[in-house]
Amino acid sequence: MYYLNLVKEQAKLSFMSxxxxxxxxxxxxxxxILNTTLGILCVEFIYIHVDSIAGWSQNEMIILYCTSMIVxxxxxxxxxxNHLRFIESISSGSFDRMLIKPVSIIFQINTGSIDYSxxxxxxxxxxxxxxxxxxxxxxxxxLNVILFLAFLANAVILLxxxxxxxxSLAFKHIKVYGLTGIYFILMSMSEKPKEIFSCKEIxxxxxxxxxxxxxxxxxxxxxxxxxxxxxxxxAAVSGILFFxxxxxxxKKGIRNYTSASS
Amino acid sequence: MQKYLYSxxxxxxxxxxxRFDTVLGLVMSNISIFITIVFWLLVYRSNGTGVVNxxxxxxxxxxxxxxxLFRTFxxxxxxxxxxxxxxNGELSKVIIKxxxxxxxxxxxxxxxxxxxxxxxxxFMLLVIPFFARYLTWDxxxxxxxxxxxxxxxxxxxxxxxxxxxxMMAFWLEQAQAVMWxxxxxxxxxxxxxxxxxxxxxxxVKALEMMPFAAFSYIPAKLYMNQLPFIKGxxxxxxxxxxxxxxxxLNMIVWRAGIKKYSAIGG
Numbered sequence: 128m129y130y131l132n133l134v135k136e137q138a139k140l141s142f143m144s145x146x147x148x149x150x151x152x153x154x155x156x157x158x159x160i161l162n163t164t165l166g167i168l169c170v171e172f173i174y175i176h177v178d179s180i181a182g183w184s185q186n187e188m189i190i191l192y193c194t195s196m197i198v199x200x201x202x203x204x205x206x207x208x209n210h211l212r213f214i215e216s217i218s219s220g221s222f223d224r225m226l227i228k229p230v231s232i233i234f235q236i237n238t239g240s241i242d243y244s245x246x247x248x249x250x251x252x253x254x255x256x257x258x259x260x261x262x263x264x265x266x267x268x269x270l271n272v273i274l275f276l277a278f279l280a281n282a283v284i285l286l287x288x289x290x291x292x293x294x295s296l297a298f299k300h301i302k303v304y305g306l307t308g309i310y311f312i313l314m315s316m317s318e319k320p321k322e323i324f325s326c327k328e329i330x331x332x333x334x335x336x337x338x339x340x341x342x343x344x345x346x347x348x349x350x351x352x353x354x355x356x357x358x359x360x361x362a363a364v365s366g367i368l369f370f371x372x373x374x375x376x377x378k379k380g381i382r383n384y385t386s387a388s389s
Numbered sequence: 390m391q392k393y394l395y396s397x398x399x400x401x402x403x404x405x406x407x408r409f410d411t412v413l414g415l416v417m418s419n420i421s422i423f424i425t426i427v428f429w430l431l432v433y434r435s436n437g438t439g440v441v442n443x444x445x446x447x448x449x450x451x452x453x454x455x456x457x458l459f460r461t462f463x464x465x466x467x468x469x470x471x472x473x474x475x476x477n478g479e480l481s482k483v484i485i486k487x488x489x490x491x492x493x494x495x496x497x498x499x500x501x502x503x504x505x506x507x508x509x510x511x512f513m514l515l516v517i518p519f520f521a522r523y524l525t526w527d528x529x530x531x532x533x534x535x536x537x538x539x540x541x542x543x544x545x546x547x548x549x550x551x552x553x554x555x556m557m558a559f560w561l562e563q564a565q566a567v568m569w570x571x572x573x574x575x576x577x578x579x580x581x582x583x584x585x586x587x588x589x590x591x592x593v594k595a596l597e598m599m600p601f602a603a604f605s606y607i608p609a610k611l612y613m614n615q616l617p618f619i620k621g622x623x624x625x626x627x628x629x630x631x632x633x634x635x636x637x638l639n640m641i642v643w644r645a646g647i648k649k650y651s652a653i654g655g
């Protein structure tokens with residue numbers, strides 16, 4: 128209940144900040160919608176010249192892309208600003224203030240401010256997703272939707288844990304902004320079907336080591352009745368493992384942490 | 390001119406200071422290209438014919454490899470730097486100095502472009518022997534000359550476009566947010582994600598005449614010898630006209646912006 132109240136207060140403060148910087152909000156919203164639109168256009172332009180890619184039709188590929196966008200925007204809306212604040216706080220010394228607060232450090236690293244423009248820009252990929260599902264000649268059951276939502280949540284947790292694990296390197300190397308490049312690579316890979324990895328070993332490496340496949344491919348394939356039990360199990364295991372490893376990495380980092388300021 | 394060449398040399402030397410950043414940047418950008426190439430290999434495997442929209446698999450891989458190399462000459466940094474200077478008042482210190490800020494930023498970010506190009510080129514020299522069968526090499530003397538001229542013009546065009554966008558900070562509080570939106574659009578319309586000839590046929594000719602086609606799409610087509618000499622030369626003339634148009638626009642916007650500009654404090 129205590130943490131729920133904290134989340135409510137953080138949401139309120141973020142909303143008040145948004146009310147002050149309205150122009151920035153509108154511009155960031157436009158940029159996110161533009162990103163989604165141009166990505167979808169790229170897929171449409173490719174499909175002018177091909178019928179299918181690895182068994183994925185145009186509408187299915189767009190659904191995959193939109194799923195990736197949904198995971199991306201949820202992470203950017205809820206988690207990413209706080210992760211960037213975390214790595215900044217280590218180099219500036221303000222991480223000390225986070226340590227003395229009577230709140231879980233993992234909670235503080237992952238929550239704090241909300242980027243409402245990223246959350247609002249979820250509307251574009253969700254609408255396109257629904258339209259493309261309607262255009263497909265398949266029946267989507269309640270179970271498909273539940274599995275889709277469950278593995279979407281798993282994808283957000285997995286992405287959060289993976290990035291938290293990477294950013295825990297800030298305890299040792301201080302300036303780790305270059306690691307945000309891995310985030311962009313991960314999202315770029317998640318927009319593509321897993322069939323780009325023709326070798327099974329490489330494919331499993333991209334589930335368990337650099338988890339791009341569980342981010343969008345697994346939820347989208349479950350929605351489209353293309354999913355498989357091994358993929359689901361691998362995605363769930365990957366999510367749990369990265370969650371546990373990232374928490375352990377943060378705790379280890381804190382044990383070795385020395386303040387940059389007095 | 391000497392002062393600008395000196396700043397070019399100075400910033401080039403500075404680039405060599407941050408070695409870890411260099412390696413990290415090199416790895417990240419090449420992984421991105423690798424993912425794109427692997428995706429297109431999948432497209433070709435699925436298609437079965439070996440040709441998609443007139444591109445053989447080697448053509449497509451070559452396109453993305455060389456266009457990533459040529460994109461190092463897009464001087465995006467100058468726009469963000471001028472925008473930052475206007476926003477935080479640093480411009481006041483710069484405008485009293487005896488040099489052109491436009492020229493200074495051009496040479497500064499050109500040095501950065503040379504550095505990025507060199508490291509990317511060296512990396513590709515190391516990797517190319519392993520992927521030679523996926524690349525084409527059709528460069529002729531005529532195409533090479535046009536390519537070099539096109540790259541030079543494209544570099545100047547990118548600098549002028551980004552300076553124009555950066556000078557929006559004279560009027561907009563959140564210029565950088567608008568600039569990032571433009572960056573997405575420019576990347577899309579310059580053929581970064583897919584070659585421009587994959588766009589709807591009615592739009593291709595118009596897009597080729599746009600200044601941003603000179604960033605990487607046209608140079609890549611010249612490298613692959615897929616552009617007839619006359620057409621290439623005509624396009625270069627069009628881009629030269631764009632250079633003059635953008636220079637005039639830069640002057641007009643700069644004069645209007647400087648009149649509006651104010652900075653508090655010393």
